[in-house]
Amino acid sequence: MTKTALIVEDEIFVALDLERILLDAGYHVAAIAADSASAIEAAPGCGFAFVDVNLRDGATGPSIAERMARDYGVKVVFVTANPSQIDCDGDCALGYIRKPFSEAAILAAAAMASDGGVPANDDIVMLRTRGS
Numbered sequence: 001m002t003k004t005a006l007i008v009e010d011e012i013f014v015a016l017d018l019e020r021i022l023l024d025a026g027y028h029v030a031a032i033a034a035d036s037a038s039a040i041e042a043a044p045g046c047g048f049a050f051v052d053v054n055l056r057d058g059a060t061g062p063s064i065a066e067r068m069a070r071d072y073g074v075k076v077v078f079v080t081a082n083p084s085q086i087d088c089d090g091d092c093a094l095g096y097i098r099k100p101f102s103e104a105a106i107l108a109a110a111a112m113a114s115d116g117g118v119p120a121n122d123d124i125v126m127l128r129t130r131g132s
Helices: 012-024 036-042 061-072 103-115
Strands: 004-008 028-033 048-051 075-080 095-098 124-126
Touching (some): 004 036, 004 061, 012 103, 028 036, 048 061, 075 103, 095 103, 103 124
Parallel strands (some): 004 048, 075 095
Antiparallel strands (some): 095 124
């Protein structure tokens, strides 16, 4: 289950790029969601999610992340051009990657979220330390 990802992104080309990176690395992508309702619907069974802050229904990424983490145990990494808009206290997400992202950053974050390791990439900004 931890190798199953959810992509919460309303820009289709960004979402497809994330999906390609994950699939090529052997991860399963459960869904691509562009808004709150579809993200929450797809969350059960996912081990981790890449979540943008600003989606089709507004700046709902942080509230989606909080709900997925609390209700389903999904580990979240934000992928955003707007990290200053992440308004959760660190319990809703492991960290963030700033857009534009590198393939290496996405793979390092996926490994961190699915395997519980420490990110081996300086492009990932941690919001909290694992286990705290």
